[in-house]
Amino acid sequence: MDLERHDFELDELVERIKANDNRLVALQVPEGLKMQALEMMDSIEDDSGARVILAADPCYGACDLVHDKMRMMGVELVAHMGHSQMNIDSGMPTHFIPVTYDGDPELTPVLSILESHRAIAQSRLESVGDEIEMDEESAKDRFLDAVGRVAPLSGVKLGLVGSIQHLHLLEEFKVRLENAGFEVEIPVGGNRLTFPGQVLGCNYSGDDPSIGHYLFLGSGDFHPIGLVLHTGKPLAMLDPYTGGATEMSLDRVERILRQRFGLINSVDEANSFGILIGEKPGQMRRNLAIRMKRLLEKHGRKGYLLALDHVSPDLIDFYPVDAYVNTACPRIAIDDSVRYAKPLITPYELEVALGEKKWETGYQFDEIP
Numbered sequence: 001m002d003l004e005r006h007d008f009e010l011d012e013l014v015e016r017i018k019a020n021d022n023r024l025v026a027l028q029v030p031e032g033l034k035m036q037a038l039e040m041m042d043s044i045e046d047d048s049g050a051r052v053i054l055a056a057d058p059c060y061g062a063c064d065l066v067h068d069k070m071r072m073m074g075v076e077l078v079a080h081m082g083h084s085q086m087n088i089d090s091g092m093p094t095h096f097i098p099v100t101y102d103g104d105p106e107l108t109p110v111l112s113i114l115e116s117h118r119a120i121a122q123s124r125l126e127s128v129g130d131e132i133e134m135d136e137e138s139a140k141d142r143f144l145d146a147v148g149r150v151a152p153l154s155g156v157k158l159g160l161v162g163s164i165q166h167l168h169l170l171e172e173f174k175v176r177l178e179n180a181g182f183e184v185e186i187p188v189g190g191n192r193l194t195f196p197g198q199v200l201g202c203n204y205s206g207d208d209p210s211i212g213h214y215l216f217l218g219s220g221d222f223h224p225i226g227l228v229l230h231t232g233k234p235l236a237m238l239d240p241y242t243g244g245a246t247e248m249s250l251d252r253v254e255r256i257l258r259q260r261f262g263l264i265n266s267v268d269e270a271n272s273f274g275i276l277i278g279e280k281p282g283q284m285r286r287n288l289a290i291r292m293k294r295l296l297e298k299h300g301r302k303g304y305l306l307a308l309d310h311v312s313p314d315l316i317d318f319y320p321v322d323a324y325v326n327t328a329c330p331r332i333a334i335d336d337s338v339r340y341a342k343p344l345i346t347p348y349e350l351e352v353a354l355g356e357k358k359w360e361t362g363y364q365f366d367e368i369p
């Protein structure tokens, strides 16, 4: 990681610590910044006079704010890096630092991909309304088709989104894309998202029917996979770190859908389930977990509620149940299920397996609102 080109806003943090006269501060950083954490702790301690504790457990999002345990240690302020505030209250004063990156990639490499995606969106827009009655087999085929689902498209606008480090580029990119002939929308999502155009691995609530395809400014395919699973819409990616342009391959998404299809079928005969509840403040879906338990009971199956902070194979593989339903971070089931000894499915997938939801509505991503 090119640290020189990231803005860690340590001066603002030090100012706040001094203004509040905080004596003990916790620093929470994403995994990719852990190597640099000690250097940052030195700098904050030298400049502010406060003592800094690193919250050294894994941290993957703002859903995972350190809370009461740090308060018990006497921490007065949490500095949380790499994510923005979401609609949760950890009970601790928290200073969010988005860690923006100053890369400004060329638009040209991605234009041809965007043009081909707009053509796909246009043909889908024209076919909306051609619905036919489906038998079970056709419904399952549709489920496996990344772009074949029923999508209430009303337009072919380009949705411009990004990860937190690159959101400052969006307004400028909107102008550049409009100059290149695209009708562009920077989608505004729900309360879990802080900024227009922001996407999280578990929330794409800015999507609307007038958007026919997407451009994602960011690196890696974590957010793109979720966005395509959620919307079924074509997505191009432009990486501000490398300047590289690519697209989220539909083969990749269909491989994931095939895997989900297999897991849903594999719990057909399962009689007992562990229902995972995430203890992290922004992942805790207790009501959903209890609803899943009731649903299992209605279908003559057994569900055990298991609450965990971190979900991992060594913490659950040994329980004598047939399968797991995960109500913690949705990406644990989607991205990591191969690591688990037993089927690990989302609440929606359980509803399909029990016949409460239909295959023909297409895959529904497990979004946390």
Ligand code: SF4
Residues within 6 Å of the ligand: 060, 061, 062, 063, 064, 200, 201, 202, 203, 282, 283, 328, 329, 330, 331, 368
């Ligand atoms: S719940 Fe998962 S995907 Fe959502 S913000 Fe937290 S770690 Fe990211």
